Amino acid sequence: MGWCPHDRGRASRSGEDVTITACHNGRMARPLTFSDDEDNEQQWLPGGNQSCEDAFLEFVARHRGADNTSFCVEDSDGEEALVFLLDVGAICRIQGFQDSRTEYRVVTSSGDHRRLAAEFARGGFAALDPHGPWLPDVESFLRARSAHRERRVARGEREQDLGEALRSEFDRSVLRRTHPRELRRRLDVLTRVDGREPVTVSGVTHYGYGTGDTVDAWFAADGRGLVVTFDRSSALAAAQDAALYDGVPADLLALVRNVPETATTPSSAHPGGGTPVAATGIFTFSGPCAMADGLVARLREDGLGIEATGVGRLLEPFLAPPDFTPAAVAEAGEWWGQEDVARGFAATPAPDGQQAAPLDREALTRFCEIWADSGYNDRWDVHHVLFDSRTVEEAGPARDDLLELVRTLGLERVDAPPGAATGEVWVRSDPRIDAELGNWS
Numbered sequence: 186m187g188w189c190p191h192d193r194g195r196a197s198r199s200g201e202d203v204t205i206t207a208c209h210n211g212r213m214a215r216p217l218t219f220s221d222d223e224d225n226e227q228q229w230l231p232g233g234n235q236s237c238e239d240a241f242l243e244f245v246a247r248h249r250g251a252d253n254t255s256f257c258v259e260d261s262d263g264e265e266a267l268v269f270l271l272d273v274g275a276i277c278r279i280q281g282f283q284d285s286r287t288e289y290r291v292v293t294s295s296g297d298h299r300r301l302a303a304e305f306a307r308g309g310f311a312a313l314d315p316h317g318p319w320l321p322d323v324e325s326f327l328r329a330r331s332a333h334r335e336r337r338v339a340r341g342e343r344e345q346d347l348g349e350a351l352r353s354e355f356d357r358s359v360l361r362r363t364h365p366r367e368l369r370r371r372l373d374v375l376t377r378v379d380g381r382e383p384v385t386v387s388g389v390t391h392y393g394y395g396t397g398d399t400v401d402a403w404f405a406a407d408g409r410g411l412v413v414t415f416d417r418s419s420a421l422a423a424a425q426d427a428a429l430y431d432g433v434p435a436d437l438l439a440l441v442r443n444v445p446e447t448a449t450t451p452s453s454a455h456p457g458g459g460t461p462v463a464a465t466g467i468f469t470f471s472g473p474c475a476m477a478d479g480l481v482a483r484l485r486e487d488g489l490g491i492e493a494t495g496v497g498r499l500l501e502p503f504l505a506p507p508d509f510t511p512a513a514v515a516e517a518g519e520w521w522g523q524e525d526v527a528r529g530f531a532a533t534p535a536p537d538g539q540q541a542a543p544l545d546r547e548a549l550t551r552f553c554e555i556w557a558d559s560g561y562n563d564r565w566d567v568h569h570v571l572f573d574s575r576t577v578e579e580a581g582p583a584r585d586d587l588l589e590l591v592r593t594l595g596l597e598r599v600d601a602p603p604g605a606a607t608g609e610v611w612v613r614s615d616p617r618i619d620a621e622l623g624n625w626s
Contacts, residue, residue: 216558217306217581218259219244222252236301238307242422243397245269245298246415246463258305267305269298275326276301278319280310288319289326291333294487298423341512347485352476355491359501361474362565365408365613370536372402378514378521378529382440389440400500403440404470408613409598411437414466416495420487421465429464432478434471434600466494471534472600472611473568517576544617548593552618555587557625562614569601571610580608594618 219227219241225248229240237258243255246455254272259265268277274299280286292298304312313319320326360368372392376383379394393401397417404410411433416422421429430438441462467477476494484493491497502517503509511526518526559580560571571587572580587610591598597613605611 202624205297212240215260215262218257218261221248222255223248235294238302239417241302242417245271246422247347258302260305260309263309265305265310267301272396278305278310278313288318288321289323290319291326291330293333294420296420296423296489299420302423347488348481351481351484357478358491358496359504360412360468360496362567363474363504363566364567365404365410365470366505368412369404369410371403371503372400374509374529374533375400375503375514375518375575376529377532378518378526380525382532395499396493396612398499400559401441405435405436405440408470408599409434410470411440412466412468412470412496412500413441413462413464414468414495414499415463416465416493416499419465419493419495420489421483422463426483429467429479429483430477431482433467433469437469437471452625466496468496472602473563475602491570540557544594548590549618549621552587552590552594553621553625555583556622562619562622566614566619569612569614571612572606572608574606575608576606577608584608584610 210324215231216230217229217237219229221244225244227240227244241256241258249256249271254270256269256271259266262593264280264282266279268279269275270277274292275343276290276292278288278290290297301313301316304316318329320329323455347362369390369392373383375394376392381393384391388406391401391403393399395415398413400412401414402410402412430441464480467480469475469477476491478598480494484490487493503514506513506517511523514529515521515523515526554567555571557573560569562569572584586597591610591612594615596615596618599611599613601609601611
């Protein structure tokens, strides 16, 4: 393990050299070079409006792949470099390209990459001294990494409690209490405000907006979907790890694996194969909206809050206003002009009227009877929950009747949340059902 950028050569792929000028307030403002194992290069120069760490993390997100996991920030004039070995959880600092001094550090949190890149840009090799311990050889690194992993296991019980706290906090979030029907409507508008159009392929519609900081969503015709945020300022953006997708149902993971890369969908290699969309926030809509298990695990391990996902900055300001108007969008999305907002709203088709179609009266009445006997609406009125706390056996034949009614009425049934009784049935609320249930409460 170990990599000296000087030995790798200075060749780069045709057309891949990009110069970024950036703001640099440190005492050692000087040009730096970003590179990787595939000979991609990018120059960063002080004096512009993008920090070295932001430019570098964008470079990593753009080029990282299953066979491309080593990235370098190099000061060629000073003969110093900082190398990120993402696949083994190591950071390596190098001083001198001949008879070099090479030291290793264990990655202990997802914020390490951003913090050390910033420190190296500010003061080079010496500025990294307080951010160790720096180890002299590979053997020392491997021992330290093993010890770090043992400590993580030891604090697993505490992390489990933190995971429950994160899930509880998210259950009170704006995204969780927004009905997926309304979410899709607003994402449709925001995609058009951003100068794009929703794209439907094989019954799956993709919405997306943003450049650099992005929000993407995929929803199937049956209402199952996935929302992904990417916030460049997040500690999670530094070392893109597709393990954040752990726990996402296979049909939803398929929506974001090997999708064509666009301005809103940079990719990240997944250890199980394929390249899902790079993310700092992953939210599933297979049941009640929830954070992916892998995301929760990373947040609790690194001691981060939900704000690290970027959802509170990039999406929820557009969901919070009760009235989704051009004025509300213009206030929340200051990066868009008034003309952009007006154009997006004007380009959004009017609802097709399906929700206003009358329901089968007999089926509606029977659904309400079952709800009145064994159901309730969840705290945000996003779901009807029926056969609450009952097993399949306890619910009996009436449960089969209910499932047939759900199909007849064209309602969206979703997976019950973890820990629910086996007989519980969760159905997304419908305004026509809600109007009738007012007579049964």
